[in-house]
Amino acid sequence: MTNVKSVSTSHKSRPTSLYEGANLSAAHLEEVPSWGGASSGISYVYRPSTIESLYELLMLARRSGRTVGLRGGGNSYGDAAMNSENIVVDICRMNRILEWDPRTGVIRVEPGVTLAQLWQYVLEDGWWPPIATGTSFTTMGGSAAMNVHGKNAFKMGPIGDHILEFDLMLASGETITCNREENRDVFFAAIGGFGMLGIFTSLTIQMKHIYSGLLDVESEARGDLAGMFAYFDEYAADSDYIVGWIDSLAGGRHTGRGDVHRANYLAEGVDPNPAQTLRLENQHLGPNLFGVVPRSIMWLFMRPMMRNWGLRFVNQGKYLAGSFTGVKRYRQPHVQFHFLLDYIPDWKKAYEPGGLIQYQPFIPKENAYDAFSEILTLCQRRGLPNYLTVLKRHRPDDFLMTYAVDGFSMAMDFRVTNENRQRIVWMTRELDEIVLHAGGRFYFAKDSVLRPEVAEAYLGADTIARFRTLKHRCDPDGLLETDLWRRVFGD
Numbered sequence: 263m264t265n266v267k268s269v270s271t272s273h274k275s276r277p278t279s280l281y282e283g284a285n286l287s288a289a290h291l292e293e294v295p296s297w298g299g300a301s302s303g304i305s306y307v308y309r310p311s312t313i314e315s316l317y318e319l320l321m322l323a324r325r326s327g328r329t330v331g332l333r334g335g336g337n338s339y340g341d342a343a344m345n346s347e348n349i350v351v352d353i354c355r356m357n358r359i360l361e362w363d364p365r366t367g368v369i370r371v372e373p374g375v376t377l378a379q380l381w382q383y384v385l386e387d388g389w390w391p392p393i394a395t396g397t398s399f400t401t402m403g404g405s406a407a408m409n410v411h412g413k414n415a416f417k418m419g420p421i422g423d424h425i426l427e428f429d430l431m432l433a434s435g436e437t438i439t440c441n442r443e444e445n446r447d448v449f450f451a452a453i454g455g456f457g458m459l460g461i462f463t464s465l466t467i468q469m470k471h472i473y474s475g476l477l478d479v480e481s482e483a484r485g486d487l488a489g490m491f492a493y494f495d496e497y498a499a500d501s502d503y504i505v506g507w508i509d510s511l512a513g514g515r516h517t518g519r520g521d522v523h524r525a526n527y528l529a530e531g532v533d534p535n536p537a538q539t540l541r542l543e544n545q546h547l548g549p550n551l552f553g554v555v556p557r558s559i560m561w562l563f564m565r566p567m568m569r570n571w572g573l574r575f576v577n578q579g580k581y582l583a584g585s586f587t588g589v590k591r592y593r594q595p596h597v598q599f600h601f602l603l604d605y606i607p608d609w610k611k612a613y614e615p616g617g618l619i620q621y622q623p624f625i626p627k628e629n630a631y632d633a634f635s636e637i638l639t640l641c642q643r644r645g646l647p648n649y650l651t652v653l654k655r656h657r658p659d660d661f662l663m664t665y666a667v668d669g670f671s672m673a674m675d676f677r678v679t680n681e682n683r684q685r686i687v688w689m690t691r692e693l694d695e696i697v698l699h700a701g702g703r704f705y706f707a708k709d710s711v712l713r714p715e716v717a718e719a720y721l722g723a724d725t726i727a728r729f730r731t732l733k734h735r736c737d738p739d740g741l742l743e744t745d746l747w748r749r750v751f752g753d
Contacts, residue, residue: 281308281315281318281319281321281322285326286306286322286326286328286349287306290306290307290308291304291305291306291307292304292305292306292307292350294307294333294336294343294344294345294346294350295336295344296338296339296340296341296343296344296617296710297336297337297338297339297343297610298339298340298610298613298617298618298619298620298675298678298710299610299613299614299616299617299618300340300616300617300618300619300678300683300710301340301341301344301617301710302344303341303344303345303346303347303745304346304347305331305344305345305346305347305348305349305350306328306348306349306350307333307349307350307352308349308350308351308352309351309352309353309354309355310351310353310355310356311355311356312356313431313437313463316351316356316431316461316463317431317435319349319351320431320433320434320435320741321435322349323348323349323741324739324741326349328348328349329345329348329349329740329741329742329743330345330348330349330350330351330433330741330742330743331343331344331345331348331349331350331351331457331742331743331744331745332350332351332353332403332404332407332457332461332742332744333350333351333352333353333404334352334353334354334373334374334400334401334402334403334404334405334407335354335376335397335399335400335401335404336352337395337397337399337400337404337707338404338408338706338707338708339618339619339620339707339708339709339710340619340708340709340710340711340746341710341744341745341746341749342408342456342457342706342707342709342744342745342746343404343744344744344745344746345743345744345745346745348743351461353372353373353374353401353403353404353461354374354401355374356372356373356374356403356463357372357374357375357376357379357401358371358372358375359371359372359375359379359383360372360464361466362383362384364384364387364388364389367384367389367468367469367470367471368426368466368467368468368469369383369384369466369467369469370464370465370466370467371402371464371465371467372402372403372463372464373401373402373403373404373406373461373462373463373464373465374401374402374403375401375402376398376399376400376401376402377391377394377395377397377398377399377400377401377402377405378398378399380402381394381398381545381596381597382542384469385475385540385542385545385596386540386541386542388471388472388473388536388540389469389470389471389472390469390470390472390596391467391469391470392418392421392423392424392467392468392469392470393405393410393411393412393414393415393418393420393421393424394412394413394596394600394601395410395411395412396412396600396601396602396603397601397603397604398597398600398601398604399604402462402465402467403461403462403465405421406421406422406425406428406452406453406462406465407452407453407454407455407456407457407462408454408456408705408706408707409421409422409453409454409659409661409664409665410707411654411656411666412503412600413503413504413505413525413600413654414502414503414504415654415655415656415657415666416494416498416504416654416655416656416657417498417501417502417503417657419657419659419666420454420659420661420666421453421467422450422453422454422659422661423659424467424468425453425465425466425467426441426466426467426468427439427440427441427465427466428440428441428449428452428453428462428463428464428465428466429462429463429464430448430452430459430460430461430462430463430736431460431461431462431463432459432460432736432737433460433736433737433738433739433741433742437463438460440452447732448460448732448736450660450661450662451661451662451663451728451729451732453661454661454662454663454664454665454706455662455663455729456663456706456744456746456747457742457744458729458733458737458742458743458744458747459732459733459736459737459742460736460737460742472527472528472540472596473527473528473529473530473531473532473533473536474527474528474532474533474536474539474540475533475536475538475539475540475541475544475545475595475596476528476533476539476593476594476595476596477502477503477525477526477527477528477593477594477595477596477599478525478526478527478528478591478593479523479524479525479591479592479593479594479599480523480524480525480589480590480591481521481522481523481524481584481589481590482521482522482584482588482589482590483519483520483521483522483581483584483585484506484519484520484521484522485516485519485585486515486516486517486518486519487508487517487518487519487631487634487635487638488518488631489519490506490508490518490519490520490522490653491630491631491670493506493522494506494522494653494655494670497524498655500526501524501525501526502525502526502527503523503524503525503526503599504522504523504524504525504654504655505522505523505524505652505653505654506520506521506522506523506652506653506654507520507521507522507523507580507650507651507652507653508520508638508651508652508653508672509577509578509580509581509651510577510638510641510642510647510648510649510651510674511570511573511574511577511642511647512577512581513639513642517635517638517639518634518635518638519581520581520651520653521580521581521584522653523599525594525599528593539595544595545595545596545597545598546597547597547598547601547604547605557605557606557607558607558608560606560607560609561606561607561608561609561610561611561612564606564609564612565611565612565614567612568612568613568649568677570645570647573647573649613677613678616677616678616679616680616683617678618649618675618676618677618678619675619676619678619686619710619711620673620674620675620676620708620710621648621673621674621676621690621693621708621710621711622671622672622673622674622704622705622708622709623637623671623672623693623697623702623703623704624656624665624666624667624669624670624671624702624703624704624705625667625669625670625671625672625697625700625701625702626667626668626669626700626701626702627667627668627669627670628669629669629700629701629702630669630670630700632700633696633697633699633700633702634653634670634672636696637672637674637693637696637697638651640689640692640693640696641674641689644685644689644692645685646676646682646685646686646689648674648675648676649675649676649677650673650674650675651672651673651674651675652672652673653670653671653672654670654671654673655669655670656668656669656670656671662725662728662729662732663706663721663725663729664703665703665704665705665706666703667701667702667703671705673708686711687711690711691711691713694713694716697720698716698719698720702720703720703721704716704717704720706746709746709750712749712750713750714749714750714751714752717750717751726751730751
């Protein structure tokens with residue numbers, strides 16, 4: 263490796279250690295939940311604020327014989343940011359903007375910078391993050407580790423396609439710089455490598471130039487899955503974003519019906535008042551829905567409806583409303599279009615006490631319709647329909663552990679209870695067979711149930727061997743681990 267940066271361990275160059283001794287402090291023991299709330303573990307959680315304290319934590323882990331797992335915004339649905347009975351390093355306090363060039367749109371940030379911080383920092387200069395997840399609380403380090411995507415994945419790919427360079431602290435405490443020329447193999451493996459090769463300490467990302475704080479949005483209902491796919495085929499070439507919602511409880515000839523939303527940036531000169539629409543106060547979500555109901559209590563109204571009969575009623579109403587209004591066209595601030603998961607704070611409480619898991623397969627375009635039809639039908643037949651279904655279009659990428667295909671993904675939220683937990687696990691094994699038969703892939707940020715044999719089937723033994731070789735080079739002692747790593751790739 264080249265361009266290695268060492269963290270000095272001399273007393274002169276560092277303040278007195280915060281983590282002296284070989285023992286972990288019980289004061290740092292915390293319950294660490296999955297984002298979906300269906301699982302949790304107890305870990306020693308530390309929140310460093312500097313590169314030096316990050317280095318000290320790696321040394322503490324060595325002295326105490328524990329492994330280190332990394333946590334960003336904690337938005338992984340499953341166990342990707344959990345490291346039960348070991349150390350979890352939460353990077354949320356490493357959240358500084360290091361460099362920003364409003365002329366080129368290139369920004370360098372620490373890994374704990376959230377998507378919300380990012381868009382608020384660059385918006386008034388006429389820029390927007392190239393990839394926006396459904397929540398603004400993801401961190402840049404976590405987003406890179408999972409190589410997240412947005413509603414424009416078919417056009418812009420994942421976040422990794424817009425990362426120009428990063429600094430990565432290895433398990434030894436050394437830091438290397440990686441880009442598409444320097445340490446290229448680590449660059450394409452650490453992005454999407456779910457934190458197993460090292461710790462991002464800075465990331466340089468290219469923003470997207472925009473000329474308005476508004477998007478042109480169009481929505482339309484489609485009566486079945488074929489109609490949903492036809493919409494993507496018809497409009498993808500002329501859209502900056504497309505996302506579909508599917509009524510997972512509709513069956514028969516209505517299987518896969520739903521609404522599709524697409525959006526486009528406004529061209530230069532179209533917005534008569536961009537200085538106003540690009541202002542932060544004209545982007546934030548208001549405190550109330552419909553100007554009346556506080557968003558903070560909406561989850562209480564959702565909770566009674568989190569049953570098959572309740573969702574059937576809600577989905578029917580949503581679909582019929584879209585059908586009656588026909589094609590709707592309007593302008594919407596970026597924040598309102600992108601961050602749907604932030605509309606209702608604490609909405610996951612509606613799934614308590616068991617929480618939820620998400621299952622998101624990625625299927626090549628030639629097989630996606632048949633596979634998704636079979637998946638929706640099987641879930642209904644098993645009496646386990648998912649409560650939120652989102653359809654997206656994707657393109658391939660060059661990252662080693664990629665989930666992407668030239669095709670579609672269907673993200674499905676399943677409510678977990680004591681009564682259905684084991685049934686969901688059994689059903690996901692049936693779904694795995696459908697996905698693998700269709701040439702599909704899976705997404706570590708959303709996974710809770712992936713098995714080693716399934717990962718090997720879609721990634722391939724050669725890809726996994728290459729990743730293990732890089733891990734041994736970057737982390738020869740296996741210091742970096744998570745529950746996900748042990749579940750899917752553990753020896």
